[in-house]
Amino acid sequence: MSAPFVSLRRCCQRSALLNISRRLWSSDSASPPPLHTRVLLYLTQRFYDVEMFLSWTSRLRRKGIQKKNAYYGFTQKYYGTDIAAAYYILSLKGGFRYVGQSEWFSADKRGTFNWGFLDHRETPLEEVNMSYTVINYRGLENLVDQKSLRSLSLRGCPQVDDWFLSRLHLFQDSLQELDISHCPHITIGGLAALSNLRGLRRLDVSSLPGISSPGLVIILLEEMLPQCKITATGYNHNLRQEEGEMKEEHMQAQR
Amino acid sequence: MSTWRGLHVKVRTAHGLLTATSRRVTQRHTWMYGHLTLCQSLSTGRPLRDDFFKDLEAQMVAMRKKVSLALPGSNWSPMEINPLLPPERADIVIVGGGVMGWSIAYWLKQKERVRGGVKVVVVEKDSTYSQASTVLSAGGIRQQFSLPENICLSLASAEFMRNINEHLGVLNEDPVDLQFNHSGYLFLASEEVAHIMQENYNTQRSIGAEVCLLSATQLKEKFPWMNTDGVALASYGLENEGWFDPWTLLNAFKRKAISLGAIQCYGEVTDFDYKTMVMTTAEGDDVDLRRIQSVKVQMSNSLEYQPVECAIVVNAAGAFSAKLTEKLGIGFGPKHSIDGVPLPVEPRKRYVYVFNCPDGPGLDTPFLVDYSGVYFRREGLGGNYIVGTSPVEAEEPDTSDLEVDHQFFEDKLWPHLASRVPAFEKLKVTSAWAGFYDYNTFDQNGIIGTHPLINNMYFATGFSGHGLQHSPAVGRSVAELILDGQFMTLNLSRLGFKRILSQEPMLEKNIV
Ligand SMILES: Cc1cc2nc3c(=O)[nH]c(=O)nc-3n(C[C@H](O)[C@H](O)[C@H](O)COP(=O)(O)OP(=O)(O)OC[C@H]3O[C@@H](n4cnc5c(N)ncnc54)[C@H](O)[C@@H]3O)c2cc1C
Numbered sequence: 001m002s003a004p005f006v007s008l009r010r011c012c013q014r015s016a017l018l019n020i021s022r023r024l025w026s027s028d029s030a031s032p033p034p035l036h037t038r039v040l041l042y043l044t045q046r047f048y049d050v051e052m053f054l055s056w057t058s059r060l061r062r063k064g065i066q067k068k069n070a071y072y073g074f075t076q077k078y079y080g081t082d083i084a085a086a087y088y089i090l091s092l093k094g095g096f097r098y099v100g101q102s103e104w105f106s107a108d109k110r111g112t113f114n115w116g117f118l119d120h121r122e123t124p125l126e127e128v129n130m131s132y133t134v135i136n137y138r139g140l141e142n143l144v145d146q147k148s149l150r151s152l153s154l155r156g157c158p159q160v161d162d163w164f165l166s167r168l169h170l171f172q173d174s175l176q177e178l179d180i181s182h183c184p185h186i187t188i189g190g191l192a193a194l195s196n197l198r199g200l201r202r203l204d205v206s207s208l209p210g211i212s213s214p215g216l217v218i219i220l221l222e223e224m225l226p227q228c229k230i231t232a233t234g235y236n237h238n239l240r241q242e243e244g245e246m247k248e249e250h251m252q253a254q255r
Numbered sequence: 256m257s258t259w260r261g262l263h264v265k266v267r268t269a270h271g272l273l274t275a276t277s278r279r280v281t282q283r284h285t286w287m288y289g290h291l292t293l294c295q296s297l298s299t300g301r302p303l304r305d306d307f308f309k310d311l312e313a314q315m316v317a318m319r320k321k322v323s324l325a326l327p328g329s330n331w332s333p334m335e336i337n338p339l340l341p342p343e344r345a346d347i348v349i350v351g352g353g354v355m356g357w358s359i360a361y362w363l364k365q366k367e368r369v370r371g372g373v374k375v376v377v378v379e380k381d382s383t384y385s386q387a388s389t390v391l392s393a394g395g396i397r398q399q400f401s402l403p404e405n406i407c408l409s410l411a412s413a414e415f416m417r418n419i420n421e422h423l424g425v426l427n428e429d430p431v432d433l434q435f436n437h438s439g440y441l442f443l444a445s446e447e448v449a450h451i452m453q454e455n456y457n458t459q460r461s462i463g464a465e466v467c468l469l470s471a472t473q474l475k476e477k478f479p480w481m482n483t484d485g486v487a488l489a490s491y492g493l494e495n496e497g498w499f500d501p502w503t504l505l506n507a508f509k510r511k512a513i514s515l516g517a518i519q520c521y522g523e524v525t526d527f528d529y530k531t532m533v534m535t536t537a538e539g540d541d542v543d544l545r546r547i548q549s550v551k552v553q554m555s556n557s558l559e560y561q562p563v564e565c566a567i568v569v570n571a572a573g574a575f576s577a578k579l580t581e582k583l584g585i586g587f588g589p590k591h592s593i594d595g596v597p598l599p600v601e602p603r604k605r606y607v608y609v610f611n612c613p614d615g616p617g618l619d620t621p622f623l624v625d626y627s628g629v630y631f632r633r634e635g636l637g638g639n640y641i642v643g644t645s646p647v648e649a650e651e652p653d654t655s656d657l658e659v660d661h662q663f664f665e666d667k668l669w670p671h672l673a674s675r676v677p678a679f680e681k682l683k684v685t686s687a688w689a690g691f692y693d694y695n696t697f698d699q700n701g702i703i704g705t706h707p708l709i710n711n712m713y714f715a716t717g718f719s720g721h722g723l724q725h726s727p728a729v730g731r732s733v734a735e736l737i738l739d740g741q742f743m744t745l746n747l748s749r750l751g752f753k754r755i756l757s758q759e760p761m762l763e764k765n766i767v
Contacts (some may be wrong), residue, residue, distance in 0.1 A: 055426050062421065137417065163417045166437035169465070169493045188618075188636065189497070193437035195619035196493060198477075216636055220618040 069139030131155035151177035162190025181206035207234030351571035352379025357508035358730025364515035380523035391690025396724035398464035411728035413495035439492035441621035574602035602691035698760035704751035
């Protein structure tokens with residue numbers, strides 16, 4: 001007895017399985033099938049819905065972030081651009097300091113803050129700390145008029161990307177300190193745009209996961225911003241070694 | 256294996272009968288299976304039985320065929336069908352699967368009101384894209400144009416690229432990474448053309464492009480590696496400018512369009528089937544109005560072809576788009592008639608050279624465009640750059656192939672490069688390629704919209720060196736034209752075919 005019979009048997013098996021599933025679909029089976037079969041069936045039946053659901057949630061999440069970063073036009077109209085910027089920063093749980101003052105206004109973990117900031121009308125901001133907030137390109141629009149902004153911290157901001165960095169040229173005359181460490185979406189393509197920030201004195205680019213050869217990148221950054229002190233920790237590459245490799249490459253290229 | 260399948264089919268058809276017992280049957284058979292294989296390995300009279308089963312097998316195959324034919328809903332037909340053939344009917348056929356074609360496909364699918372509302376087929380003749388301008392371009396995007404239309408197209412496209420994953424992200428797949436490098440274009444102007452630059456700058460600012468002007472001294476300060484002799488004024492883009500990977504953009508459009516239901520097909524559009532109606536113009540001239548009924552798609556490497564009936568054809572064939580209109584008889588009519596004006600798009604060969612210079616400018620290298628017409632930009636981080644220029648009209652190279660003329664670099668590029676950037680005195684050309692501009696000989700700008708004599712063909716061609724960067728916005732506009740009947744977001748009516756008939760060129764005021 002060989003092949004055809006074996007296959008016949010397998011075939012029967014198959015049809016039996018088909019039968020079971022058929023019965024499941026019509027849901028009139030007396031004994032329920034094992035759990036994992038049910039789950040699988042459920043998923044195949046629902047797969048498109050699952051997909052739809054996932055895309056909806058991601059869209060909703062995006063919408064939420066966009067909403068938080070909305071343009072504070074109303075506040076600007078009634079309180080001026082500085083207060084609007086301050087209010088925007090506090091609503092995002094960030095912090096700031098006005099020009100010529102030592103007091104920091106910041107929101108606590110639960111998002112509550114001191115409304116005393118409203119007393120300082122027409123005072124621009126000098127230092128802004130947006131670390132670990134959801135600030136994005138759109139929200140930056142609320143800060144464009146801050147021509148005295150000297151220090152900006154964007155540490156660990158999940159929404160800060162290369163396009164965001166390319167827009168920082170708005171502060172090219174005033175910005176001296178910039179912290180973009182731990183931002184997951186920054187790549188070398190955005191760091192190139194920092195060349196517009198000629199006044200930069202301190203730059204923190206530690207732990208940027210989007211950068212492939214940090215050693216080389218940091219050398220290039222130092223070359224591009226000669227007056228700037230660049231901090232780059234959190235890379236487990238050996239900078240010295242990479243520098244050596246670079247030199248070798250150069251020499252090879254020259255030869 | 257085949258026997259198995261044959262039986263399987265059969266059993267499925269007879270399945271109603273088995274329903275009650277099937278479960279028990281299964282168990283018993285599984286058990287028997289083990290037992291019988293044992294028997295088989297011990298048996299001796301094998302050859303004879305093999306013959307018998309071979310016969311049986313052949314019969315089974317025949318039976319399987321019959322059974323499958325008898326099945327209702329089988330798609331059997333007397334002839335073999337090539338699965339790569341395009342469908343016989345479609346709503347919209349897009350000719351050319353470059354970045355323009357796929358962008359239009361994406362926007363059409365994205366704008367359709369009902370899932371599957373429009374059936375879009377993209378026909379591309381070359382699956383390797385060996386000659387497509389898209390993948391052979393320099394990948395730059397700039398806002399520094401003089402025509403408001405072009406500036407708006409760039410701004411809209413930059414915005415698209417900024418949010419690319421909201422547009423082109425596909426669930427469960429990697430996000431799109433364009434590898435966008437944010438470095439502005441830097442245009443240099445000599446004394447004679449400085450006033451044009453100033454004018455362009457005003458236009459750009461008024462539309463909202465972030466551009467700044469630099470004097471020669473400021474230029475030297477900002478880019479100390481540059482020799483600023485002869486430069487009177489420079490304009491530098493602060494935002495939304497730079498370069499990116501064209502392949503990634505093309506593939507992202509393609510992936511998303513296909514996931515939305517666009518149909519991809521490899522084959523060449525060689526001919527059209529169209530109807531002609533004779534109409535009389537207000538001046539009393541007779542003109543032929545054409546309406547395309549179907550598109551003939553020739554499959555690559557075979558004699559097979561398939562006519563695709565369609566309502567609308569989009570001509571996005573890039574440098575070779577004029578060939579398509581020739582097939583419709585456009586350009587062969589009497590001179591000074593509408594029929595006598597061909598689509599003014601032809602391929603023009605442009606060289607791009609890659610060179611290495613370890614001492615060249617670093618991360619802050621802009622996309623520099625000199626008033627001599629030479630442009631260069633950085634390529635990666637290892638001291639590599641790419642450079643190119645457009646030759647003068649009289650010295651246009653032959654366009655029958657994509658061979659690179661290396662003398663061109665020595666004669667036309669290097670002298671300019673070395674005088675602008677002294678470090679480039681010492682460099683090494685490491686590779687080079689050539690690509691075709693979809694060159695609009697009339698005014699070097701895109702042609703978007705319908706032809707007055709072809710009722711249902713939409714153009715998106717003739718972009719002459721800035722088609723890649725405008726593809727997202729142009730795709731949206733063409734989709735609007737098709738689905739909404741008019742431009743909704745950007746008014747590009749001045750870029751239509753009409754300007755060619757009325758001989759009113761829309762020229763860029765160039766400083767080169
Ligand atoms: C050297 C060079 C540098 C450039 N640099 C830039 C730049 O920096 N920035 C920028 O924005 N633009 C640049 N461009 C221009 C840009 O590449 C083009 O404008 C753009 O790619 C045009 O896209 P497309 O889809 O219309 O054409 P293509 O990419 O050429 O696609 C057309 C496709 O149609 C197919 N096709 C043609 N005829 C048929 C047919 N009969 N049937 C089926 N398929 C057909 C072709 O195979 C091709 O794949 C450059 C171009 C070159 C050559």
